[in-house]
Amino acid sequence: MKSDIIELKNISFKYKGSDNGLLNNVSLNIKRGETVLLCGASGSGKTTIIRLINGLIPHYYPGDLTGEVCVSGKIIKDTELYELAGTVGTVFQNPRSQFFSVDTDGEIVFGPENIGLDPAEIKKRGEDVVREMKLENLLGKSIFDLSGGEKQKIACASVSALLPEIILLDEPSSNLDWNAIEELRQSIIRWKDQGKTIVISEHRLWYLKDLTDRVLYMERGIIKYEWSGLEFSGFDSKKTYDLKLRPTEMEDSIIEKYRNRSNGIIDIKDDDAIVLKDFYFTYNHKPYFFIKKRVSEKDSDILSLNIPKLNLPRGSVIGIVGRNGTGKSTFLRCVCGLEKDCTGVIEADGNVYKGKQRLKLSYMVMQDVNHQLFTDSVESEVLLSMEDQDKEKCEGILKSLGIIEFKNKHPMALSGGQKQRVAIASAIAAKAKLLLFDEPTSGLDFLHMEKVAELLKELAASGKTVLVSTHDSELIDKCCDHVLCIENGKVGYFV
Amino acid sequence: MRVKLDPRTKLFMIFVVSVIVMMTATTPILWIIRIIMTFIPIILLITEKKYASALRFCILYIAALLLTFFFLSEESTGIFKALLTGYCAIIAQFLPAIITAWYVVRTTRIDEFMSAMQKMHMPDGITISLAVVMRFFPTIKEEYSHIKDAMRMRGIMLGGGNAAKMIEFRMIPLLFSCVNIGDELSAAAITRGLGGKVKRTSVVTLKLGAADYLLILVFILATAAFIVFKYII
Numbered sequence: 150m151k152s153d154i155i156e157l158k159n160i161s162f163k164y165k166g167s168d169n170g171l172l173n174n175v176s177l178n179i180k181r182g183e184t185v186l187l188c189g190a191s192g193s194g195k196t197t198i199i200r201l202i203n204g205l206i207p208h209y210y211p212g213d214l215t216g217e218v219c220v221s222g223k224i225i226k227d228t229e230l231y232e233l234a235g236t237v238g239t240v241f242q243n244p245r246s247q248f249f250s251v252d253t254d255g256e257i258v259f260g261p262e263n264i265g266l267d268p269a270e271i272k273k274r275g276e277d278v279v280r281e282m283k284l285e286n287l288l289g290k291s292i293f294d295l296s297g298g299e300k301q302k303i304a305c306a307s308v309s310a311l312l313p314e315i316i317l318l319d320e321p322s323s324n325l326d327w328n329a330i331e332e333l334r335q336s337i338i339r340w341k342d343q344g345k346t347i348v349i350s351e352h353r354l355w356y357l358k359d360l361t362d363r364v365l366y367m368e369r370g371i372i373k374y375e376w377s378g379l380e381f382s383g384f385d386s387k388k389t390y391d392l393k394l395r396p397t398e399m400e401d402s403i404i405e406k407y408r409n410r411s412n413g414i415i416d417i418k419d420d421d422a423i424v425l426k427d428f429y430f431t432y433n434h435k436p437y438f439f440i441k442k443r444v445s446e447k448d449s450d451i452l453s454l455n456i457p458k459l460n461l462p463r464g465s466v467i468g469i470v471g472r473n474g475t476g477k478s479t480f481l482r483c484v485c486g487l488e489k490d491c492t493g494v495i496e497a498d499g500n501v502y503k504g505k506q507r508l509k510l511s512y513m514v515m516q517d518v519n520h521q522l523f524t525d526s527v528e529s530e531v532l533l534s535m536e537d538q539d540k541e542k543c544e545g546i547l548k549s550l551g552i553i554e555f556k557n558k559h560p561m562a563l564s565g566g567q568k569q570r571v572a573i574a575s576a577i578a579a580k581a582k583l584l585l586f587d588e589p590t591s592g593l594d595f596l597h598m599e600k601v602a603e604l605l606k607e608l609a610a611s612g613k614t615v616l617v618s619t620h621d622s623e624l625i626d627k628c629c630d631h632v633l634c635i636e637n638g639k640v641g642y643f644v
Numbered sequence: 645m646r647v648k649l650d651p652r653t654k655l656f657m658i659f660v661v662s663v664i665v666m667m668t669a670t671t672p673i674l675w676i677i678r679i680i681m682t683f684i685p686i687i688l689l690i691t692e693k694k695y696a697s698a699l700r701f702c703i704l705y706i707a708a709l710l711l712t713f714f715f716l717s718e719e720s721t722g723i724f725k726a727l728l729t730g731y732c733a734i735i736a737q738f739l740p741a742i743i744t745a746w747y748v749v750r751t752t753r754i755d756e757f758m759s760a761m762q763k764m765h766m767p768d769g770i771t772i773s774l775a776v777v778m779r780f781f782p783t784i785k786e787e788y789s790h791i792k793d794a795m796r797m798r799g800i801m802l803g804g805g806n807a808a809k810m811i812e813f814r815m816i817p818l819l820f821s822c823v824n825i826g827d828e829l830s831a832a833a834i835t836r837g838l839g840g841k842v843k844r845t846s847v848v849t850l851k852l853g854a855a856d857y858l859l860i861l862v863f864i865l866a867t868a869a870f871i872v873f874k875y876i877i
Contacts, residue, residue: 203835234837246825247832251779255755258847262755263837271847293782311836487793508797519821520787521794523813534798561820579798 154315154346155179155202160216162197162206171197173370174216179348181314184341184378186357187350188394189367190594191566195350198367199319202348203237204230221314234264238308242320242592244300248292253284253303256292260311271310278306281339296474298329305336316340318349322356323592324516326473326620330356352594353621354389358382358397366392395595395623403622414643415462415631419496422460423583423614428493430454430483443492454479454491454638461583461616463497466609468629469618476638477618481585484616485511497582512581516588518572522560527552527571530560534575546574550604566597573604584608586617590624602627647691651760653856654748657685660863661744664870665737677870679709682740684862685747692751701743708735754778759846768844780826787821788814 157177164171172194179185187195200206207214208230218225221236238260241247250256257278261271279285284306287299295303301321308316318337322330334356340347341360351357364381366374374392386396431444433451449455454476461467471477483491486507495502495510502510515521524530531546532538547553550570555563560571569589576584586605590598598621605628609615616633619625625632634641661681669675682705689698712732716725754775761771791814800813833839 205831205835209831209834229840230834231837231840231842234835234840237835239832239835241828241832243828246828249775249779249829249833249836249838250754251782252753252755255753258755259833259838260836262845262847263840263842265840265842265845268845268847268849271845275847293786307836482793485797487796508799513797515790515794517790517821519824520790520817521798523795523798523800523817533800561816575798 152180153178154181154221155348156217156219157198157201158217158219160201160214160218162201162212162214164210164212167212171370172201175370175372176216177365177372179346181346182344183362184337184347184360185349186354186361186364186378186381187348187367188352188354188364189373190393190596191352192564193367194370195367196319199239199317199348199350201225202315203239203317204228204233231263234260234313235311236313237315237317238311238313239317239319240301240304240308240321242323244297244304244324247304248300251291251293253287253290253292253295256303257284257306257310260307264311274310274312278309282306282309282336296329296472297324298326298332298473301325301329302332302336305333309336309340313345315346315348318347318351320351320592321349322351322353324588326471327622328472330620334360352395352592352598354395354397366394389595393595395598403626414640417460417462419460422462424496425456425459425461425484426494426496428454428456428459428480428483428491430479430488430491430493432479443490445492452638454483456480456493456638456640459640459643461614462631463614464609464612465630466605466615466617466628467631467633468625469616469633469635470620470625471635471641473620476635478587479638480635481513481587481616481618484583485513485585487513495583510581511583511585512576512579513585513587514569514572514576514589516591518565518568519561521572521575522568525559526557527560527563527574528556530571531574531578534578536580543574543578546577549607550574551600566593569601577608582613584613584615586615586619588619588621589617590619590621598624599627646693647688647855648853649688649751649859650850650852650856651752651756652764652850653852653859654752655760656860657863658741658744658748660867661685661741664867665741667870667874668737669874671873673873674870677866677873678740681863681866682743684859685740685744689743689747689750692747694750697746701739701746704735705739705743708732708739712736749778749781755846755848756850758844759848759850762844762846763850772838779829780822783825784818784822787825788818791817791821 155178157175160172160175162172175198177198187198189195197206200210201218202220204225206212207226220233223233223236248256249259258271258275261274279288282302282305284302287295287303292300292303301324321333325333337347337360349357359382361378361381363378364376365372382397384397386398389396429444429446430453431448431451432453444452446457469477469480482488483493484495484507486505495507497510522530524533527547528543531543532540535543544553547556550573552567552570552574555567560568563571589601593601602624605615605617609630617624617629631644633643664678664681669678686698686702689701711728716729716732757778758771758775761774795813
């Protein structure tokens with residue numbers, strides 16, 4: 150019996166309609182029970198390898214494939230996808246789009262139901278998974294009410310319930326906060342103990358460093374380096390920096406630094422600040438029939454956001470941290486005026502901004518930038534945000550962001566990172582004084598993260614005040630002057 | 645008290661109510677039957693603790709009925725009354741179906757629905773397609789609200805007065821994100837075995853209870869009475 154459960158033999162692949170090959174003659178053998186980490190820049194072929202193993206290539210994403218992939222004795226090319234379901238399980242990057250059911254219970258048993266197991270057996274598996282992963286408090290909920298971390302937990306449970314031998318994770322931590330990453334880590338440890346073969350493609354490396362048996366470094370479609378897990382966990386920050394990888398060490402120390410912070414709020418004079426006043430908002434409205442009543446300080450028991458006054462230092466980058474679902478996004482939405490029911494007032498440069506006026510003062514770059522790209526070319530996207538459509542200035546902005554070469558391309562044809570830079574470009578063009586970023590570096594590799602950090606610093610230097618909601622401790626370390634922690638809708642600390 | 649209904653009963657309710665709203669009520673007895681059939685889903689909404697929506701529907705429906713019977717008549721003239729007649733007629737006529745559909749969508753879980761369809765021996769293709777549609781509605785709603793936010797932020801709510809632009813700005817991102825989500829969703833679903841040749845099983849065990857039989861009976865009787873009073877007597 151062969152001990153290699155996954156075999157890739159001389160694989161070359163390019164997607165249909167794309168000119169450049171994503172993989173060039175890659176060979177890879179993975180042993181049963183091994184945990185392998187794939188790292189490297191975006192577009193280096195990590196996801197392609199994951200898709201080759203779970204059969205989405207070539208069955209779902211067609212393209213030119215040469216070479217042979219063999220998983221658990223099955224030749225992928227000749228195996229239908231549903232036959233692989235009990236063998237290979239995949240946790241995807243985006244928790245939002247990997248759920249078939251709308252409720253958690255249904256999602257966990259979705260896989261076993263598909264492969265036609267006996268209902269009694271499915272129930273037993275479901276109960277086992279729930280007990281193992283401690284999901285009792287998530288049962289019976291709608292997936293639209295879950296935080297990103299909770300969704301990813303359910304996704305792991307749903308994969309677990311199929312009892313696959315091989316588990317693939319494609320950038321699973323992209324949308325997770327520190328606590329949720331720790332829980333993800335626990336899931337991986339559990340799988341490892343059960344002897345499963347695990348392949349992880351990931352940018353954030355710190356939480357995996359002592360879990361992996363082997364690390365593969367990919368660059369432009371080939372496996373360039375290969376290290377043992379032990380070698381890899383010994384890498385210092387200089388070594389990872391040279392490889393353009395995210396550090397394996399630093400994040401831990403930053404998390405510790407900010408996680409156990411006691412209360413404290415820096416004192417900033419009103420004159421040097423953008424002053425937020427009376428920010429109250431709730432999602433848990435008392436039942437109403439036709440008219441919603443506005444909330445105030447008195448309703449503190451139901452408030453989702455409760456900030457009587459907060460001074461944000463002008464011209465600085467302020468990182469907003471806090472657990473998933475604790476009010477970070479709500480805070481951003483209220484500050485930029487998207488929540489109409491929020492009563493807050495912003496005072497900046499002697500002007501008072503209320504209600505709709507807040508929309509003019511601020512601009513938010515959303516986490517899913519697809520939502521805010523409307524036009525048919527990058528250039529017109531930026532021009533749309535300008536009051537006086539100044540093409541020269543537009544080119545300047547595009548150049549500073551390194552996307553001038555895509556000027557005439559359709560924004561939707563760009564990669565995720567490029568799209569984000571287009572959105573940032575229109576934010577700059579809109580001349581907003583207060584720029585808000587919702588998780589700008591989720592799913593970005595080291596180089597792109599560094600670029601975003603540089604950019605945020607430049608924005609602050611040009612006089613804008615930048616609020617960035619993030620779980621990315623490296624980003625905080627690189628560019629944030631201040632860190633604001635939101636806990637249960639209140640300011641936890643601000644340093 | 646919560647009345648747990650079988651999805652099959654709910655589908656039957658939708659079917660019956662949709663048939664009834666297509667037939668006009670002309671005599672008081674027909675109106676009474678129709679009003680009874682409207683209040684059943686409203687009461688069901690109350691048992692589900694959806695008080696606010698139940699009351700909203702209730703007020704809307706009663707207002708439309710009162711206006712139709714006591715304020716408007718065949719001699720009504722004037723543009724205001726004409727419009728009012730139109731609105732009231734639409735509400736009185738179609739609200740029952742809307743309330744029932746609302747109740748069913750709000751209280752049926754996708755796995756229950758799929759299990760019910762399987763019990764009725766529907767082909768998997770139809771079941772899965774309908775389940776995907778049910779799954780997609782809330783997603784579209786969520787995506788659309790994000791896009792609306794993005795537009796408000798850029799102050800292009802009205803697209804510079806250009807109607808074509810207005811639709812373009814809304815639809816393009818919506819289509820792209822729905823296509824993306826749909827794509828990722830189906831990739832995630834097939835890696836978990838959807839679409840295989842194996843017959844799907846379901847952990848949801850459905851059984852028609854007393855409430856189901858009672859409701860089905862009530863609806864059959866009401867429909868029969870409606871048809872008898874309308875066409876035979």
